Amino acid sequence: MVTTGHWIDSSWKLQKRVLSFVHIPPPRRGVEISDAIFKCLKEWGIENKIFTISVDNASNNDVAIRLLKDTFSMSKNLVCAGKLFHVRCCAHILNLMVQDGLSQIVDITDNIRESIEFVNRSDGRLLLFADIFKKVFPRFRDREPHYDCCPSEEDWVKVVKVCNILETFWATTQIISGSDYPTSNLFLQEIKRVKLVLDNGVNDEDDFIRAMVRKMKTKFDKHWGECNLLMAVAAILDPRQKMKAVEFYFPQLFPSNEAQENISKVTTVLFEFYDEYVAANDHDH
Structure with missing residues (x-):
């Protein structure tokens, strides 16, 4: 450890x-x-x-x-x-959500990884691969009798859609995983980005994407269905945001009745935090 x-x-x-x-x-x-x-x-x-x-x-x-x-x-x-x-750990929660999403296409990702490994196993295959790079995997299958994990056209379409969704998770993870600069004040806006992607995915025309996003959304609600007090206070202490941070983001993250309740909860903790700070630094007593 x-x-x-x-x-x-x-x-x-x-x-x-x-x-x-x-x-x-x-x-x-x-x-x-x-x-x-x-x-x-x-x-x-x-x-x-x-x-x-x-x-x-x-x-x-x-x-x-x-x-x-x-x-x-x-x-x-x-x-x-x-x-x-x-x-x-926020980055770990994001990772768990991504793993849930990828579990929906494990057969496809296994095929793609196996395809890459198959090509890399010999110099001859690499040369052949480089030779037919356009539409490479189907054509490679035609020329290489032992290659049996070729992703289908439908698989590639699914992978592209999944990558578009996971791109937001990657960007958010990069931002909140930074250790050379403060990151907690960025939490609310980044989690809002993730929630927006999930909300849009729930209404996607593709059954496959809807099923994947529902699974990810369950994990999101499990870990972030409750107000994260510390992250909310950190956002408020960012002079660019102050109370507007929770007033703007909470109604988008929580149902209306919970949003107001959580704003009050954060305000109470903020004042409690301030009072303790004053008491600890009051040198006149």
């Missing part, structure tokens, strides 16, 4: 360092993960300075974070009583 620390230094520069790289033997339950993280924080002397922890989406990670939250709560070191403590 690798643990990385992210912080802003005294010169207001975003910093990132690997804090530990340790082997956790099986069964790697939440309690072992929690112990390994806490040991690392103790060794660095930062156990009282942790704001939030971001992990992949796995049940053992959920348990680990719950245990850590309980530990930190005892010393009352968590901001907003731990409401902002656990953050699910």
Whole structure:
């Protein structure tokens, strides 16, 4: 398990360092993960300075974070009583959604990958492939008797449609995976982009695309059906967006009654966050 620390230094520069790289033997339950993280924080002397922890989406990670939250709560070191403590890795959620989408065309992608591997297995095939590059796979099949995984014309049409959808996921993953610049303030607008692609795909004329997108949308609703408080606060703290960020994006991400409820929830946490900050930095008391 690798643990990385992210912080802003005294010169207001975003910093990132690997804090530990340790082997956790099986069964790697939440309690072992929690112990390994806490040991690392103790060794660095930062156990009282942790704001939030971001992990992949796995049940053992959920348990680990719950245990850590309980530990930190005892010393009352968590901001907003731990409401902002656990953050699910956004890039991992996007990856899970993409895997769900690709599972719908696993036969096609297997054929395409096998076709590439087949051509690459010998220099003779590569030369032949280069010779007939236009309409290459069907013609290659005609000349190569052992090639039996040729994608059909319909397969290619499906792949192009899937690639158009996944392009948005790729772009969003690139943006929110950056570690040399702040990314949490970009979360709302990027997730809105993803939701728009999924909403459009649900009404696609192609049954195949509709089925694929429905599966991806289920994963989207599972992980982002609830308001992500930390990301919402980060968007508000971006001086270009402020409260307009949640007022604009929430009605597009949530049903109308939930949107207003979530805006109120975020506002409450923001004020709570501010009050704690003032109390911690009030040198007159």
